Amino acid sequence: MESINIEKLIEKYFEGNTSLEDEANLRKFFTTQEVPVHLEAYQDLFGYFKTKRLETFEKQVLPTKKNVFTFRGLSIAASIALLIGFFILNPFTKEPSKEELVKNYQTAQQALDLISESLNKGAFAMAQLEEFDRAKEMVFKNNDK
Amino acid sequence: MQQSAFLHLVMPFKDKVFRLAKRLLISEAEAEDATQELILKLWKNKDNLDKYRNIEAYAMTMTKNYCFDQLKSKRADNLTLVHSNYSNTDTPLERVVELRDSVDSVHQIIECLTEQQKLIIQLRDIEEYDFEEIAEIVGIKPTAIRVTLSRARKTVREQLIKKHQYGIN
Numbered sequence: 001m002e003s004i005n006i007e008k009l010i011e012k013y014f015e016g017n018t019s020l021e022d023e024a025n026l027r028k029f030f031t032t033q034e035v036p037v038h039l040e041a042y043q044d045l046f047g048y049f050k051t052k053r054l055e056t057f058e059k060q061v062l063p064t065k066k067n068v069f070t071f072r073g074l075s076i077a078a079s080i081a082l083l084i085g086f087f088i089l090n091p092f093t094k095e096p097s098k099e100e101l102v103k104n105y106q107t108a109q110q111a112l113d114l115i116s117e118s119l120n121k122g123a124f125a126m127a128q129l130e131e132f133d134r135a136k137e138m139v140f141k142n143n144d145k
Numbered sequence: 146m147q148q149s150a151f152l153h154l155v156m157p158f159k160d161k162v163f164r165l166a167k168r169l170l171i172s173e174a175e176a177e178d179a180t181q182e183l184i185l186k187l188w189k190n191k192d193n194l195d196k197y198r199n200i201e202a203y204a205m206t207m208t209k210n211y212c213f214d215q216l217k218s219k220r221a222d223n224l225t226l227v228h229s230n231y232s233n234t235d236t237p238l239e240r241v242v243e244l245r246d247s248v249d250s251v252h253q254i255i256e257c258l259t260e261q262q263k264l265i266i267q268l269r270d271i272e273e274y275d276f277e278e279i280a281e282i283v284g285i286k287p288t289a290i291r292v293t294l295s296r297a298r299k300t301v302r303e304q305l306i307k308k309h310q311y312g313i314n
Contacts, residue, residue: 014302016295020273041309045301048251049270057163059177061152061184 146191158201162208168267169212205282254304262297
């Protein structure tokens with residue numbers, strides 16, 4: 001493009017009267033070829049515009065569904081933990097009275113007595129079984145001989 | 146609206162939103178936050194998006210408003226931050242070194258413009274919107290945009306020529 005033409009276009013540009021097409025021509029002129037010395041100042045300007053248009057936004061545009069899910073999962077887990085903690089450390093359960101403690105103690109003892117009784121029964125039966133075993137061995141020993 | 150359909154709708158202009166936010170907020174991190182914030186706003190409003198004739202212009206308007214609000218609240222907190230995180234694009238190294246100074250000086254000059262001027266320079270000279278679209282985004286008449294644009298460009302030229310003459314480049 002002729003330098004005189006360009007100069008006219010530059011004047012128009014600074015008046016704000018250039019069309020988008022004119023401006024594209026200016027950018028092309030200043031970024032693709034040797035520029036006359038007296039116009040060098042404008043080279044920076046149009047070069048700058050051109051490079052700035054190339055910048056891109058590289059970050060994630062929307063939060064992924066996964067993130068939303070983990071956040072939700074975390075809140076569910078937290079509320080469950082809170083509930084369990086509440087029941088374990090429930091400050092509203094009342095201390096048992098002395099009578100109740102005695103009664104509990106007695107029932108526990110009764111239960112233990114019952115168990116030991118049946119255990120003894122079993123032990124007696126085992127003793128009988130042992131006796132039988134010994135007798136049997138004597139019999140079989142005699143047979144062997 | 147499904148996520149994929151939404152992304153399809155948003156993808157074409159997400160970079161423009163980001164670049165505008167970066168132009169106005171200057172910090173790259175803040176611009177990223179603003180972009181994500183904006184897309185999230187659109188996503189929440191996804192069922193009403195059909196009502197807008199031009200979703201891109203609507204998104205750009207929202208970006209502009211969001212950034213101006215951010216700047217206002219920052220100023221209210223009396224914070225001044227100086228940023229200098231211009232990322233360089235993929236140009237061969239020698240050229241990058243040589244270009245960086247000049248590109249940085251243009252960047253700094255534009256940074257000194259008023260917010261409205263920055264906004265309009267960004268929309269016209271970088272994003273290449275026509276005047277009607279810019280008018281829709283900014284909310285002022287095309288003729289007023291032409292005037293602001295001309296004034297902004299002339300300020301940039303003045304500073305640029307000054308720098309050239311002092312041989313800073």
